[in-house]
Amino acid sequence: MTIKITLPDGSEKNFEQGVSAMDIARSISEGLARNVLTASVNGEVWDATRPIYADATVQLMTWNDPEGKLGFWHSSAHLMAEALEALYPGIKFGIGPPIEAGFYYDVDTGDRVISSDDFKRIEDKMIELARQKNQYIRSEVSKADAIKYFEQKGDQYKLELLEGLEDGEITFYQQGQFVDLCRGPHISDTGKIKAIKILKVAGAYWRGDENRKQLTRLYGISFPKQKELTEYLTMLEEAKKRDHRKLGSELGLFMFSERVGAGLPIWLPKGTALRNRLMNFLREEQIKRGYQEVITPHIGKKELYVTSGHYAKYGEDSFQPIHTPKEGEEFLLKPMNCPHHCEIFAHRPKSYKDLPVRLAEFGTVYRYEQSGELHGLSRVRGFTQDDAHIFCTQEQVKAEFLNVLDLTKYVLKKMGFNHFTAQISLRDPDNPDKYLGTDENWEIAERAIIEAVAETGMETRTVLGEAAFYGPKLDFMIRDALNRQWQLGTIQVDYNLPRRFALEYTGSDNAAHQPVMIHRAPFGSMERFISILIEHTGGKFPLWLTPDQYALLPMNDDLIAHCEDIQAQLAALDIRGLIDKRTESIGRKIRDTELKKIPLMLIVGEKERRSGLVSVRKQGAGDQGTMSLEGFVQYFGELLNQE
RNA sequence: GCCAGUAUAGCUCAGUUGGCCAGAGCAGCUGAUUUGUAAUCAGCGGGUCGGGGGUUCGAAUCCCUCUACUGGCUCCA
Numbered sequence: 001m002t003i004k005i006t007l008p009d010g011s012e013k014n015f016e017q018g019v020s021a022m023d024i025a026r027s028i029s030e031g032l033a034r035n036v037l038t039a040s041v042n043g044e045v046w047d048a049t050r051p052i053y054a055d056a057t058v059q060l061m062t063w064n065d066p067e068g069k070l071g072f073w074h075s076s077a078h079l080m081a082e083a084l085e086a087l088y089p090g091i092k093f094g095i096g097p098p099i100e101a102g103f104y105y106d107v108d109t110g111d112r113v114i115s116s117d118d119f120k121r122i123e124d125k126m127i128e129l130a131r132q133k134n135q136y137i138r139s140e141v142s143k144a145d146a147i148k149y150f151e152q153k154g155d156q157y158k159l160e161l162l163e164g165l166e167d168g169e170i171t172f173y174q175q176g177q178f179v180d181l182c183r184g185p186h187i188s189d190t191g192k193i194k195a196i197k198i199l200k201v202a203g204a205y206w207r208g209d210e211n212r213k214q215l216t217r218l219y220g221i222s223f224p225k226q227k228e229l230t231e232y233l234t235m236l237e238e239a240k241k242r243d244h245r246k247l248g249s250e251l252g253l254f255m256f257s258e259r260v261g262a263g264l265p266i267w268l269p270k271g272t273a274l275r276n277r278l279m280n281f282l283r284e285e286q287i288k289r290g291y292q293e294v295i296t297p298h299i300g301k302k303e304l305y306v307t308s309g310h311y312a313k314y315g316e317d318s319f320q321p322i323h324t325p326k327e328g329e330e331f332l333l334k335p336m337n338c339p340h341h342c343e344i345f346a347h348r349p350k351s352y353k354d355l356p357v358r359l360a361e362f363g364t365v366y367r368y369e370q371s372g373e374l375h376g377l378s379r380v381r382g383f384t385q386d387d388a389h390i391f392c393t394q395e396q397v398k399a400e401f402l403n404v405l406d407l408t409k410y411v412l413k414k415m416g417f418n419h420f421t422a423q424i425s426l427r428d429p430d431n432p433d434k435y436l437g438t439d440e441n442w443e444i445a446e447r448a449i450i451e452a453v454a455e456t457g458m459e460t461r462t463v464l465g466e467a468a469f470y471g472p473k474l475d476f477m478i479r480d481a482l483n484r485q486w487q488l489g490t491i492q493v494d495y496n497l498p499r500r501f502a503l504e505y506t507g508s509d510n511a512a513h514q515p516v517m518i519h520r521a522p523f524g525s526m527e528r529f530i531s532i533l534i535e536h537t538g539g540k541f542p543l544w545l546t547p548d549q550y551a552l553l554p555m556n557d558d559l560i561a562h563c564e565d566i567q568a569q570l571a572a573l574d575i576r577g578l579i580d581k582r583t584e585s586i587g588r589k590i591r592d593t594e595l596k597k598i599p600l601m602l603i604v605g606e607k608e609r610r611s612g613l614v615s616v617r618k619q620g621a622g623d624q625g626t627m628s629l630e631g632f633v634q635y636f637g638e639l640l641n642q643e
Numbered sequence: 644g645c646c647a648g649u650a651u652a653g654c655u656c657a658g659u660u661g662g663c664c665a666g667a668g669c670a671g672c673u674g675a676u677u678u679g680u681a682a683u684c685a686g687c688g689g690g691u692c693g694g695g696g697g698u699u700c701g702a703a704u705c706c707c708u709c710u711a712c713u714g715g716c717u718c719c720a
Contacts, residue, residue, distance in 0.1 A: 104715095115647065116714095202715025203646025210717045214646050217715065245712095250654090258693080258711050310720060317718080336720055370644050370718065371711095379719085468720085519720095556677040583677070591681035605679060615680075623680055 006057040018051040022188060025060050035062040037192070038071035038185045045071065047138055047185045063224055073098035075136055075175075075186040076126075076193055076222040077105050082178035083125035084218075088112060093180070094157045094206055094215050101232075102221030106204050108157065109216055119198035122218075126196050133191030134176040138184060143167040146181060157206065157215075195229035196222045239482055244534035245376040251539055251547075251597065253530075254377065263374040263381035265527055270547040275526055277545050279362055282386055282411060282522065289407055291360040291388055296340035298364060302330040308339040309500055319368050337363035338494075338519060341389040342501040345515070350505035355515060356392035356400055362526070363387045377531035384526045390518040391503065394441060397493065398448035400518055401474075404491050405456050408476060408522040412488070414643070415533060416542060419479040420488075421459040424449055426472050428465030436470050437495030445493045445516070446472050470496035476522075480536040488529065489522040539597045540619065542643045549636075550577035551598045553589040555605035557581075562609050566602065566629060573633060577602075594619060599639075602632065 002014045005024060015024065021039030025032045025048070036048045040059040045067050052058070061068035077096035084091050084107060094106030107114075114122075141149075143162065149172075150158040158181050162170070173182045175190055187193075197220060204217035223229045240246075248254050253271030260266060267275060283293065302321050305311040314335065321330035334340065341359045350357070364384045373379050390400050405422075412420055426446050427435055435442065449472055453460050467473060471493035478488050494517040497503075504512040523529035533541070543549055550570070552563040563579045570577065577598075580589045586603065593601050601617040608614055614632055616624040627635060 113647075200714050201647060204716045205645080208717070210645070214716075216646075219715080256711085262711065308720090314720060318720095338720085365720095367719080372644065372646095372716085373718070374712090470720095553680090555679065558677080585676090585678050585683055586680065587678080588682055589678095589680095594681055601680080603680065607679085617680060 003052065004055040005052070006055075008057075008059045015052075017053055020051055021046065021048040021058055021060055024058060032060065032062075036060045037062055037065075037068035037187045040067060045185050047071075047136070047188075049135075049188050050138060050185075070098040071185050071187050072192070072224070073103040073222065074182075074184075075190070076196065076220065077103035078136070078173065078175060078178060078180055078182070078186070079126050079129060079190055079193060079196075079222075080122065080198075080218065080220055081105050081107075081180060082129055082176055083122055085178055086129075087118075087122065087125055088114075090154075092155045092157055094204075095161070096180075099219075102199065102219060104204075104217050104219045106157075106206070106215040106217045108213070114201055114216055114218065116201060119201075122198050123196050126193075129176055130190040130193045130196070132176060133189045135189045136173050136175045136186035138186070139172050139174070141170050141172050143170055146170050146172070149179070150181070192224055193222050194224055195226045196220060197229060197233065235482065239484075239535070242482070242535045242538045243376075244378075244531040247534050247539040248377065248531075253534070253547075261381070262371065263369060263379070265377055265380055265382070271530075273547045274541065274545060275530060278523075278526065278530070279386070281414070281545075283360075283362075285407060285411065286358075286360050286388070289358075289403055290356075291358040293360050294341070294344060296334075296337060296344075296361060296363065298334055298366075299331040300334050300340060302332055304339045304343075305332055305335075307500055308342070308497060310335060310339070317368055319366055333366035334363070335365050335367050337361050337365065337385065337387045338389055338497055338517070339501070342497055342503060342517075345389075345391050345503055346501060350391075350515075352393065352505055352507045352513075355505060356390050356396050357515075358388060358390045360386075360388035377527040380527055383528070386521050386523045386526060386529075388520055390520065391498070391505075391515040392518065393505075393513070394444055394516055397445055397516055397518070398452050401449055401452035401491065402455060404518070404520045404522075405452060405458070405474075408489050408491075408520075409456065409458070411522050412476070412478065416536065416643075417478045417480070421461060421477045422453050423466075423475045423477055423487075424453065424460055424462045424472070425466035425468075425475070426462060426464050427467050431465070434469055435467070436499075441495060441516075442472070449474055449491075449493070468492060468494075470494045478532070480532060481538070482535070486532050488524050488532070489520070490524065491518060491520040493518055540599070541597075543599050543636075543639050544643055546597075546599060547576075548578050548596075548598050549575055550600040550602055551589075551593045551596075552577060552579040552602045552604060553586060553593065554579065554581070555586055555603070557583055559604050559606070559609060563604055566604070566614065569629060570633070575633070575636060590617065600636070 001017045003017050004012055005015055006012050022033055022036055025036045038045050038061045039048045040061060041052060041056050063069060074097065077098065081093055081096055088109055090110065092108035096105030097103065143165065146162055147159060150162065161181060171183060173180055173184060173186055199219045199221060202217045203214045205214050206212040221232060251270065252268050253274065254268055255266050257266060299322065302311060318335055319333045321332055323330055344359055345357060362384050364382065366382045369379060369381050392400050427442060453474065473490060473492035475487050476489045478486055480486060498514050498517050503515055505515055507513045552567060554560050554563045560579065560581055567577065567579055580593065590601060597619060599619045603615040603617060608626065613626045613628055615626045616632060616635065618624050
C-alpha cells in the first residue's frame, strides 16, 4: 500500500507505507539524508527514522532548523547520560533536555562529586560512544513495564516522572547500553555527534523546587562538525572579552569594594560621565514628551509600603527597617519609586484637565538580592531606575503607550540596538480571579497595548498568564551584537496602586474617578542597561556618549602647550578629550590610546604646529590624514551625525 | 539562600608530593631617550599569598570558618 507525502514546497510523492523521513530524504539525495536530524510530520516533530503509516505533510529538519538542533542536542544529552552511567555506575538521572544552546542533564551522583576536572574524561567517553554509531531506538512501553524497569534500576527520579504520565503515551529510547524514559524525538544514531564540549557544572533543585534535593546539572554542547564547535568556543571567548565586569574595570567605569558591600556598585569618574550623559539624553527626550522630573528621598516610612502592599509581599525579603534612635520610627530603604510618586499625585486635587500627569525620576532603589544572585552591574542591591509613572484616564492608556513606545524605540536606536521585539504579557484566561481590577478595564488596557504596539509595527510576542496581578505589561527584548537576547525596559499598567493610595481626579461629570497608573522604564536600570551597552559595543561607545572623545598625542614634550591650546578650543565647542603628556614614543601613545578605545586621536608634531594642522587617527581604522582644526571639527560633526 | 569552584603585587599569571629571605611579564617610580601612526632602554620600589582559627618542627600549599568573586539553581516589586 502506498501513502502520499507532501513536502514543504508543495510537491507530493507516493511512498510505501512505513516509509521514514530518512527514506524520503534518501530518495531526494544521499547528502540530504546524511544531514537530516529530525522531521516534522503533520506539524509534530518526529524521529527521522520513525515509520510513517498514513498520508502526511513532512518537513525534513537539519542543523539549519531549530527543531533539528533541538533533536541533536537532546540526543547528545542522552549520549552524555550514557557516558556518565559508564563512568559513575549507579548514578541517577533527573531530566536532560536540549536548551537554546546545547543541553544539560540533572544527575544524582550519590556521594561522588563531579567537577570541571572531570569534563575531559566525560567528553572522551562520549566521543568513544559516539563513534560506535549506536542507533537511538524508540519503543513504546506500558506504564507498568516502565515502572518495573526503573524500580529495578533504582531511579526514583524517573519513577516520579512516570507518575505524571498516562499509560499509552510512554516511550523509551535506547542507544548502546543506555535506556531512558523520553518523549523524543532523537536523531538516527550517535555517529552524527562529532564534536562535544562539557561547559559547566552547577547545582539544580529537583523539579526546580528549593525544598527538594539539589542535583548536579552538567551543561554541554555538541555539533555535527568540529569546526562549528571551534567557532562556538571562539564566540564564547569574544563574549568573555566583552564582559562588562572586565571592561568596566579596564576602562575605569565602575568598581566594587568588599568594604562597601557586595552588590553595591561604585561609579568612577569616567563611568559617572558616561552615565550622566545617558541620563541627560533621556531627560531631554522625556521633557519633549511631556514628562516632569521629580526627586524623592531614598527612604520612606514603613507605613508607605504597608499602604502600597509591598511590605506584605516583600517585607521579609527586603533590607529590614531602619529605626530612629529616639522615636522608634521605622523606615525602609526605598525598593521602588512608585509609592512616593503616588503621594505626589495625591498632593493636590486633580482635574481631568491635568491628566495625563507624567512624573519621571532617576530614582535609586535598594533591594535585597540573595548573595548568590549578585552579578556585576546586571544584578545588584542598589541601582537607579530611569523610572516614570504616568497617571491617566482609561481612555488615554493607548495614547500613553504609544508615547512610551516611541520614546523607547528612539532611545534604543540611538544606542545602536536595532533588533528588538516587544513581549506582551496578558492575563491567564483560565485564572481570572488572581487579577485585580475590573474585567472591563483589563479588556480596555490589553486591547490598548496590543493596538498601540501594532501601530508601531514592532515585532511582538504575546504571552498569556505572564501579566502581573495588578495589570498587563510589555517588555522590550533586545538582541545585542553577539546575538544574545536581553530584557530591557518595561511598561506596566497598574490598577492596584491608584486604588491602594485612593488616588482620584475630578472628571468632566464633576465626579471622582480613579486614574490608571502606568510604570515605565526604557532602560530598566542605569546599571543593567550600561552593562548591556558595554557588552554590545565591546567598550567602543558611540562618540556622543563616550567619556573621552579624543586624545591629543604630542610628538614631544615641547608640543604640550600647543596641545593644551587645541584642547581649550575644542572644549569651547563641547568636544571633550585628554592629552597624553607622557614622555613616550608616539607609537606607544597610539597603542595605549587604541587599547583605551578612545575613538579619535589627534597627533601633533612640529610639522602640524607650523602648518596649523592636526593628524587624525580613528580608533580601529588607522590614519585618516591631516586636517585643519576647523576641518577636524567638521569631520567630528559628521561622525556625530552618522550615529 | 543552595550546589560546585576560585581568591598569590595595581593587572595577568608561575609557585613541583608542606621545607632556603614568594617569582615573572605588564603597570608604577627614577634616570636616560624627545620620538611620525599599535610597546625606546636601564635601574628601583611593591605582596600579613582574601580575613580569622587550627594541624605541623615548619603552611601560599593540609583542615575549619568568615568574606568576596565565578558558573548554575531558586528568587526578582
